[in-house]
Amino acid sequence: MAEYDVIVVGAGNAALAASVSACENGAEKVLVLEKAPKNMRGGNTHWSGGVFRFAFDDARDLEPLLPGIEDQYPNFYDGVTPYPYDDFMGDLMRVTGGQTDPELSDILISNSRDTVMWMHGTGKIPMEPAVGLSGVDKDGVIQWQRGLVVRAEHEGVGLSTAWFATAEAVGVEIRYDSAATELIQDSKGWVSGVKVRGPDGVEEIPAKAVVLGAGGFEANTQMRAQHLGAPLDQAKVRGTPHNQGDGLRMALDIGAMPWGQWSGCHSTPISADWGQFAPRELTDKSNRLSYLYGVMINRLGLRFLDEGFDVQFLTYAKYGRIILNQPGGMAFQFFDQKTVDLLEPRYSTSEPIVADTLEELISKLDIDDKDQALQTFNQYNAA
Numbered sequence: 001m002a003e004y005d006v007i008v009v010g011a012g013n014a015a016l017a018a019s020v021s022a023c024e025n026g027a028e029k030v031l032v033l034e035k036a037p038k039n040m041r042g043g044n045t046h047w048s049g050g051v052f053r054f055a056f057d058d059a060r061d062l063e064p065l066l067p068g069i070e071d072q073y074p075n076f077y078d079g080v081t082p083y084p085y086d087d088f089m090g091d092l093m094r095v096t097g098g099q100t101d102p103e104l105s106d107i108l109i110s111n112s113r114d115t116v117m118w119m120h121g122t123g124k125i126p127m128e129p130a131v132g133l134s135g136v137d138k139d140g141v142i143q144w145q146r147g148l149v150v151r152a153e154h155e156g157v158g159l160s161t162a163w164f165a166t167a168e169a170v171g172v173e174i175r176y177d178s179a180a181t182e183l184i185q186d187s188k189g190w191v192s193g194v195k196v197r198g199p200d201g202v203e204e205i206p207a208k209a210v211v212l213g214a215g216g217f218e219a220n221t222q223m224r225a226q227h228l229g230a231p232l233d234q235a236k237v238r239g240t241p242h243n244q245g246d247g248l249r250m251a252l253d254i255g256a257m258p259w260g261q262w263s264g265c266h267s268t269p270i271s272a273d274w275g276q277f278a279p280r281e282l283t284d285k286s287n288r289l290s291y292l293y294g295v296m297i298n299r300l301g302l303r304f305l306d307e308g309f310d311v312q313f314l315t316y317a318k319y320g321r322i323i324l325n326q327p328g329g330m331a332f333q334f335f336d337q338k339t340v341d342l343l344e345p346r347y348s349t350s351e352p353i354v355a356d357t358l359e360e361l362i363s364k365l366d367i368d369d370k371d372q373a374l375q376t377f378n379q380y381n382a383a
């Protein structure tokens with residue numbers, strides 16, 4: 001006899017949404033297993049900016065998510081450009097060079113608006129406009145980047161906190177320090193429970209259904225080396241250390257078919273002065289995404305990508321990997337004084353290197369070929 005109707009492995013956005021959905025759809029006994037201790041709970045969801053990219057046809061479609069927003073930001077909807085299905089799909093196709101999985105993309109985009117509405121309504125996730133991230137004030141009206149208008153109130157921390165509160169309110173049981181290690185199968189091969197390593201040892205817990213929401217292998221150096229290849233094994237992790245690919249491994253161990261692109265990943269430019277893991281309290285403040293207002297060069301003094309290929313939220317997830325492939329796995333972002341007001345506020349978590357002239361600035365940096373760096377800027381400025 002199964003002890004639980006549903007066991008959900010993980011306690012990030014995906015897992016807690018699944019647990020609440022299970023209760024909404026009639027499951028009476030739902031157990032969430034969180035590998036992390038309580039003070040580290042919530043996975044990358046906690047670290048995230050909590051911004052939701054989703055498709056909508058009319059700016060006013062956002063009204064249920066942002067009630068009364070015009071009291072705070074008059075003419076708010078004048079600055080919101082609709083982001084219909086075709087635009088979202090077009091962006092995905094363009095930034096992936098046509099390699100996105102058409103079936104999965106269709107599921108993602110078709111359900112994106114309803115999912116965010118469900119998160120707000122059933123999940124009780126309060127929302128706010130993504131001020132300071134994607135909006136730019138123009139003549140008193142904030143102009144929003146297409147598709148990036150709404151985020152969870154208080155970003156990832158708020159998103160994670162709200163999910164735990166909702167899950168607990170609907171009766172989900174949550175066990176911390178409890179890592180699922182294996183899927184159990186019955187004699188017919190159906191998944192009938194999980195093996196768990198918890199504070200009191202190892203046990204098997206039966207369930208009618210098991211949902212894997214245990215994140216990816218982003219914090220697992222060996223799996224990054226195996227699937228993404230060097231130098232991504234050396235990448236700094238800006239999220240949880242607990243995502244070690246356990247869910248993927250458990251599913252593959254019982255015969256699940258690998259699917260999708262295993263050699264690609266979301267890798268973003270971050271400040272070089274951060275450690276191997278981003279501190280939990282600083283969440284996503286490691287990102288350095290205002291490069292489109294400046295110039296990036298490597299230690300050889302050369303530019304190596306098009307900073308302004310598109311808006312930063314459509315390029316940054318690829319540019320981290322390109323930077324990691326430069327000598328020393330690093331690059332320098334140069335900004336003219338007149339662009340400083342445009343930089344994202346999170347740049348304030350680093351100390352900038354400042355100089356009055358390009359020559360002086362280059363002389364202060366760990367650039368191997370300083371003559372080349374100056375030449376690169378002279379050519380750039382002359383172009």
Ligand SMILES: Cc1cc2nc3c(=O)[nH]c(=O)nc-3n(C[C@H](O)[C@H](O)[C@H](O)COP(=O)(O)OP(=O)(O)OC[C@H]3O[C@@H](n4cnc5c(N)ncnc54)[C@H](O)[C@@H]3O)c2cc1C
Nearest residue numbers: 010011012013014035043044045048049051180214239246
């Ligand atoms: C700094 C940063 C900023 C981001 N900003 C955004 C953003 O603004 N917008 C956006 O859409 N995305 C953003 N992302 C990506 C987003 O955070 C993730 O895509 C999302 O959180 C994934 O949710 P998840 O539930 O699948 O995984 P996670 O939230 O990572 O949750 C995985 C859970 O599984 C648990 N777990 C792992 N192994 C086991 C095991 N064996 N047993 C039990 N539990 C286990 C973990 O402890 C964790 O609780 C950001 C990511 C980072 C790191």
